[in-house]
Amino acid sequence: MLTREGSIELSDITDLNQLKSELNHLPAVDVGDYISELPGERRAIAFRLLSKGCAIAVFEYLPTEIQEELIEALHDTQVCQIIEAMRPDDRVALFDELPAGVVKRLLPQLSPEERAATAIIIGYPEGTAGRVMTTEYVRLRQGLTVGEALAKIKQSDRDKETIYYAYVTDDSRKLMQVVSLRQLVFTLPDTPIQDIGSDRVIKVYTETSQEDVARQMQRYDLIAVPVVDREDRLVGIITIDDVVDILQEEATEDIQKLAGVASGEDSSLSSPWSKLQNRLPWLLGIMALYIGASSSIAPFQDTIAKIPVLAVIMPLFSNTGGAVGTQALTVTIRSLGVGEVTAADTLKILGKELLAGLGTALGLGLTMILLALIWTPPAERWVALVAGSVMAANSIVAVTLGTLLPIAFKQVNVDPALISGPLVTTLLDTIGFILFLSLITLSVNVWHL
Amino acid sequence: MLTREGSIELSDITDLNQLKSELNHLPAVDVGDYISELPGERRAIAFRLLSKGCAIAVFEYLPTEIQEELIEALHDTQVCQIIEAMRPDDRVALFDELPAGVVKRLLPQLSPEERAATAIIIGYPEGTAGRVMTTEYVRLRQGLTVGEALAKIKQSDRDKETIYYAYVTDDSRKLMQVVSLRQLVFTLPDTPIQDIGSDRVIKVYTETSQEDVARQMQRYDLIAVPVVDREDRLVGIITIDDVVDILQEEATEDIQKLAGVASGEDSSLSSPWSKLQNRLPWLLGIMALYIGASSSIAPFQDTIAKIPVLAVIMPLFSNTGGAVGTQALTVTIRSLGVGEVTAADTLKILGKELLAGLGTALGLGLTMILLALIWTPPAERWVALVAGSVMAANSIVAVTLGTLLPIAFKQVNVDPALISGPLVTTLLDTIGFILFLSLITLSVNVWHL
Numbered sequence: 048m049l050t051r052e053g054s055i056e057l058s059d060i061t062d063l064n065q066l067k068s069e070l071n072h073l074p075a076v077d078v079g080d081y082i083s084e085l086p087g088e089r090r091a092i093a094f095r096l097l098s099k100g101c102a103i104a105v106f107e108y109l110p111t112e113i114q115e116e117l118i119e120a121l122h123d124t125q126v127c128q129i130i131e132a133m134r135p136d137d138r139v140a141l142f143d144e145l146p147a148g149v150v151k152r153l154l155p156q157l158s159p160e161e162r163a164a165t166a167i168i169i170g171y172p173e174g175t176a177g178r179v180m181t182t183e184y185v186r187l188r189q190g191l192t193v194g195e196a197l198a199k200i201k202q203s204d205r206d207k208e209t210i211y212y213a214y215v216t217d218d219s220r221k222l223m224q225v226v227s228l229r230q231l232v233f234t235l236p237d238t239p240i241q242d243i244g245s246d247r248v249i250k251v252y253t254e255t256s257q258e259d260v261a262r263q264m265q266r267y268d269l270i271a272v273p274v275v276d277r278e279d280r281l282v283g284i285i286t287i288d289d290v291v292d293i294l295q296e297e298a299t300e301d302i303q304k305l306a307g308v309a310s311g312e313d314s315s316l317s318s319p320w321s322k323l324q325n326r327l328p329w330l331l332g333i334m335a336l337y338i339g340a341s342s343s344i345a346p347f348q349d350t351i352a353k354i355p356v357l358a359v360i361m362p363l364f365s366n367t368g369g370a371v372g373t374q375a376l377t378v379t380i381r382s383l384g385v386g387e388v389t390a391a392d393t394l395k396i397l398g399k400e401l402l403a404g405l406g407t408a409l410g411l412g413l414t415m416i417l418l419a420l421i422w423t424p425p426a427e428r429w430v431a432l433v434a435g436s437v438m439a440a441n442s443i444v445a446v447t448l449g450t451l452l453p454i455a456f457k458q459v460n461v462d463p464a465l466i467s468g469p470l471v472t473t474l475l476d477t478i479g480f481i482l483f484l485s486l487i488t489l490s491v492n493v494w495h496l
Numbered sequence: 497m498l499t500r501e502g503s504i505e506l507s508d509i510t511d512l513n514q515l516k517s518e519l520n521h522l523p524a525v526d527v528g529d530y531i532s533e534l535p536g537e538r539r540a541i542a543f544r545l546l547s548k549g550c551a552i553a554v555f556e557y558l559p560t561e562i563q564e565e566l567i568e569a570l571h572d573t574q575v576c577q578i579i580e581a582m583r584p585d586d587r588v589a590l591f592d593e594l595p596a597g598v599v600k601r602l603l604p605q606l607s608p609e610e611r612a613a614t615a616i617i618i619g620y621p622e623g624t625a626g627r628v629m630t631t632e633y634v635r636l637r638q639g640l641t642v643g644e645a646l647a648k649i650k651q652s653d654r655d656k657e658t659i660y661y662a663y664v665t666d667d668s669r670k671l672m673q674v675v676s677l678r679q680l681v682f683t684l685p686d687t688p689i690q691d692i693g694s695d696r697v698i699k700v701y702t703e704t705s706q707e708d709v710a711r712q713m714q715r716y717d718l719i720a721v722p723v724v725d726r727e728d729r730l731v732g733i734i735t736i737d738d739v740v741d742i743l744q745e746e747a748t749e750d751i752q753k754l755a756g757v758a759s760g761e762d763s764s765l766s767s768p769w770s771k772l773q774n775r776l777p778w779l780l781g782i783m784a785l786y787i788g789a790s791s792s793i794a795p796f797q798d799t800i801a802k803i804p805v806l807a808v809i810m811p812l813f814s815n816t817g818g819a820v821g822t823q824a825l826t827v828t829i830r831s832l833g834v835g836e837v838t839a840a841d842t843l844k845i846l847g848k849e850l851l852a853g854l855g856t857a858l859g860l861g862l863t864m865i866l867l868a869l870i871w872t873p874p875a876e877r878w879v880a881l882v883a884g885s886v887m888a889a890n891s892i893v894a895v896t897l898g899t900l901l902p903i904a905f906k907q908v909n910v911d912p913a914l915i916s917g918p919l920v921t922t923l924l925d926t927i928g929f930i931l932f933l934s935l936i937t938l939s940v941n942v943w944h945l
């Protein structure tokens with residue numbers, strides 16, 4: 048049974064009859080999880096216990112590796128039944144991952160209809176509305192009555208999510224109106240549908256990015272949105288369950304890119320090799336960039352040899368400056384990401400960030416002076432003053448870079464989340480080190496402090 | 497009209513008749529945006545142009561500050577109409593923000609029904625299912641027929657989102673079954689509803705956290721979920737549009753906390769003062785913590801004075817070590833956050849991270865040696881070897897801390913996202929500096945290198 052926390056307690060796999068009855072009464076996603084966690088050789092056994100309808104539903108919830116494994120383990124007839132019954136968008140996602148040979152074997156065994164639906168979706172680039180849409184929607188011709196429309200919907204009732212809205216098109220499939228099941232149910236059967244349909248259809252285009260689709264649906268609280276081609280002809284719909292997943296993936300990507308995980312697709316359970324590929328190149332890039340920051344210190348080695356307390360203070364303002372920059376950067380990237388602000392708001396955003404930055408600069412500058420006094424010997428107390436001023440200046444630069452860089456990237460259509468925290472930190476360190484060490488050297492050499 | 501990109505082009509506010517007709521034909525969310533962006537004194541003018549139904553819909557999309565402003569600017573009768581018509585969960589969210597005096601004035605003017613609905617929701621703690629649910633749902637008594645059920649639904653049809661499922665309860669409101677509008681529509685009217693309803697109702701409890709509700713709905717692809725109390729009595733439902741917003745807020749919080757923005761509620765457009773409050777205390781905390789890292793350098797000032805190239809190399813491995821730790825930390829926090837892994841997977845996760853970490857340590861250690869050779873004079877080439885080894889060791893420590901800290905925090909029920917990147921960096925720096933400078937000092941003093 049499904050426990051309150053959502054985990055499953057099932058009979059041991061040795062009692063197959065008992066297990067069969069339990070599995071066929073659980074939600075498909077839970078059965079999917081159960082099968083995924085079984086040892087490899089038992090997965091096909093458990094899967095064969097499922098009734099046909101149940102098997103089809105469960106299959107869509109399995110991770111691609113396990114789908115592949117089952118496709119090899121099951122009879123071709125069973126595989127074909129499952130593939131035929133999948134939603135076209137899920138089928139395309141599976142085909143993307145399967146070896147080309149397997150796809151070639153499976154594709155001709157699909158019905159002509161399903162093959163056509165697959166071909167349509169597979170023709171759109173990844174990450175666009177065309178690729179994530181499903182072609183299973185209810186389309187009504189203009190001129191039907193409410194009664195005829197309901198009969199049509201009843202007959203085409205294939206999928207629970209795609210039935211709450213029906214789309215009205217003209218003879219060339221051009222999208223004209225949207226009508227909800229609710230409206231149809233509570234209107235007299237001989238009313239023409241155009242009398243109750245809404246002309247103000249919110250729609251997306253096949254080439255719209257999946258993120259934009261998700262934002263639109265979130266904005267207008269839609270549970271499905273129609274997808275049209277450039278001629279405004281209806282080609283599919285996107286449902287809210289896909290949008291929830293898209294928003295989640297996108298947030299994960301933003302978070303990971305900020306931390307310098309290249310693909311934004313790492314997870315705790317990814318293979319060590321893919322983790323390494325996602326992270327090492329970027330770390331090496333950061334080290335290469337940091338040659339600049341370190342090289343900016345090198346010419347000042349004499350100064351450091353004379354006043355070694357500098358080496359105690361420098362990491363402190365480098366670490367704090369990086370933190371200031373990362374805060375501004377993160378808030379800006381997220382606000383751009385969720386569509387709360389655009390480049391047009393640059394001055395407004397920068398104004399607010401700089402005002403807050405002034406407060407930050409004051410607070411951190413004063414703290415820096417106090418802290419530096421801990422380590423500076425009496426003759427070098429003036430170093431604390433310089434450190435405080437540089438900390439304050441560095442905070443202002445940090446806020447400015449953290450705010451403007453992502454907006455600039457967005458303007459030239461580069462993903463702002465690529466400017467990760469450590470990248471900004473590296474830039475800030477270079478500026479801070481040069482400023483600090485120059486001022487100190489100047490003080491020593493010119494004013495003989 | 498609504499342009500393809502979703503922005504609005506409206507007539508100038510001086511042509512009020514034209515504007516009125518345009519506003520009343522736009523989606524409520526777009527009108528809300530338009531009004532929000534008007535200068536303060538014009539907002540009430542534009543709002544008064546809206547028809548009653550439109551005004552109610554638009555009001556729910558306005559930010560709380562502007563809702564407050566309009567409540568002051570409009571006639572009490574109009575305010576009461578709007579407040580009365582709001583969904584109870586939105587009304588509670590507004591009351592949370594309004595001055596207590598205004599709430600006291602408005603509450604008695606609500607109808608007894610709506611006042612009761614408000615009181616129920618306001619009684620649950622923020623962030624729980626009870627607080628975000630709506631009490632506007634369709635409840636059917638056991639024993640009705642499909643025809644009677646449809647008549648009941650038609651009569652109680654208040655809100656577009658809450659009608660696609662109806663919930664069947666016994667006389668004590670105990671939740672028994674769920675039935676979809678689709679099932680009702682396509683079943684003969686005299687069928688008893690218990691014959692078509694599903695007993696396998698996925699439900700949440702009033703005290704379930706809003707994040708858990710969101711995960712459950714995402715997992716089971718639901719567009720609404722019933723909320724029950726401890727006695728399994730139906731008290732409300734939560735709809736998918738709220739869940740999309742909850743998931744989004746939660747992702748923003750995770751992202752911002754990682755960057756050390758305290759409340760996780762900062763946005764580019766927050767006031768400078770709230771930005772400062774959200775960020776400065778945390779920066780000061782980081783500086784205070786960093787006293788440890790800097791203090792760990794202080795005793796080695798003699799060594800640095802002798803070998804000033806150390807000050808060139810130290811920031812390089814500190815910066816890179818921090819980046820390694822932040823990567824592991826971010827991936828772990830996000831995987832925990834989306835519920836992909838739990839503490840039970842600790843060993844599996846750590847194994848994978850450490851394997852990847854070994855590769856990282858090797859790559860970064862070797863690179864560190866090469867880079868350090870740029871700056872070290874011939875007599876001090878051995879420093880590069882020590883730097884490389886410490887870089888490698890620091891990478892392993894970074895991966896271990898980045899992986900284990902969030903899991904440990906989660907285990908003791910502290911939000912793992914509180915361990916921000918810079919916090920881990922500070923810890924790593926302290927360890928790295930002590931290790932590096934001790935090894936160097938040892939080499940100088942004991943082996944006289």
